[in-house]
Amino acid sequence: MLHLFNVSVYSTHIDLFAGDWKAVAAFAAQQGFDGIELLIGVDPLPDLPSGLVCGVHLPYWIRWIEIWRDGPAAAIPADERAFLAGGARDAADMVALQHEWWQRAARLQAQYAVFHVSHVTMAETFTRYYSFSAEEVVSAAIELLNATAASFPHGEPPVRLWLENLWWPGLTFTDPDLADRFVAELRFTNWAFVLDTGHLINSDPSVTDEEVAIDLVLARIAALPSRVRERIEGIHLNLSLSGAYQRAAQAAGLPDRFAALPVAEQFALARDHVAQIDQHRPFTSPRCREIVAATRPRVVVHELLARTRAELEQSLRLQCRALDR
Template sequence: MERLFHISTINKYLEWFEDDWDKIKAFSERHQMDGVELGLTLDYDISRIPEGIVKGVHLSFYPMWLDFWQGNLEKVEQILGSKEAVRAYYGGEDKQVMIDTYKKQYERAKTLGAKYMVFHVSHVCIEDSFTWKFDYTDEEIIDAAIELLNEVFPADEEGPLLLFENLWWPGLNYLDKEVTHKLIKGVKYAQKGLLIDISHLILTNLQIGTEKSCYAYIKEVVKNLGELKDYIYGMHLNKTLPKYYMSQDRSYLLERYRETQAPMLKNRILKQHIQKLDPHRPFDHEIAKKIVECINPKFCVYETNPADIYEMAYFLKQQNKALGILYK
């Protein structure tokens, strides 16, 4: 198993390391990591990245994409507010822009020598994340994702593993074995598999309030996948305990979101809500080791959301300690 940590080529991370990949490599080695999973922006010069450090690439994610994919621009424009906002969100007004974007990312992943790519299989409209009422079923989203992926990734070409990641919204969530199997079977690209994000899986059971209940639930879900467990090549290790937040009355959040006019303030309300659900905190409890052993992935990614490089180092140390890894 390779242990990786997640960074991105956005300014936040680049500034921490002064855009110096020798410093990123040294940081990785100091914390006994085998490399990085990279969120790769299309404008970053990948010739700066030395060979061997990037093990995986996280492909971009459009949380609400299905209506755009189906050509329902009227609905998308109504949600986002204007045609300009639609163009800014997707990069254009036709679904071909999504296909082209993912094809470019695929080529860049191959150039970097990445072993795998991560793709979110999910769809959610903004207000649905507050109400938990959704427009589409898991299967409808899986069907559309298969269409998109078969447009992007060639069936007759060998490349990095394409790993499908779960979310707690409709799409891939690992609660339905047959739907999960449909995704695996329907995508024609041969090198494919699954990735379990621990926090995202926990959020499919909003009664979880302890680390031990996390483990019991994850173990049961993985067991119910049966032979599909063999397709699980990756995991994102992080923690959330949603019971306390979800037991509160949150109806005021949607009201505030609807009444707020300024896009920046609306986005702040949404972001704070999502971060309460999915804070990307480190799994600092010793039972994390049992969770990793249960899933037994080829790639275990420490995907957390630190505020600065010092907190990132602290988060890596916490998860290493939870897995019984000692510092030299």
């Protein structure tokens, strides 16, 4: 079993290491990790030490289904498109972008690449009145994934694709039948699931206690069909206990004059709001070992957030101690 921690190409992460990727590699070795899962962006990749990157997290698309379905005719303001689907104009652009990102992961010799199966607008992160159902999101995602896989020789991705759950409509692991659709309808074989524990906990805003959170995750895993559980190859291990914040934020609704704000300001407000929901805290209860035992993953990614390098080290140590490693 590989143990990784997450780093992104963005300054919020790499600045913890003074922008030095060799320092990231040294830190991983000192802390006993096998490497990192790297969140990439749309810009060219930095020069990375050989063997550091074990997994790649692909850029996350929030609102994208309208572009996939309607292309330039989608009723989306031009200035907002820059924030959506990598600036893609239509379905062909979206497939081309995914094709390039999957190739980037392969060029890094990553063992896997993570794709979020989700859809949400910036306003919907606050209101939770969604424009598309989970079923519609899953259907569109299956279309996109199949089309992108078909753009490669022999119809297979060049890197193993891992599908990740979120708490927005899409793959949530709260609907066993919906998760099972990927097993039934994806037309390529080089894929698996990655279970994000924090995202799964966020799907139930009544949870405010770590032990209850662990019980919830275990119950949701047990409810999955066996052929879905067998395809869970990785875990993003982290704790989120934001239920009280979620309930208060939903009651408050949209920030004042949200619709009139420039798109960049809407995006910043939504990003900060989501960061408060998705806490990426370390587990401290040894019962988190039960989650690992229930899924028997090939990779555990300690997906934690920190403001300083010392805080990151402390969080990683806490969670590793809980896992008895």
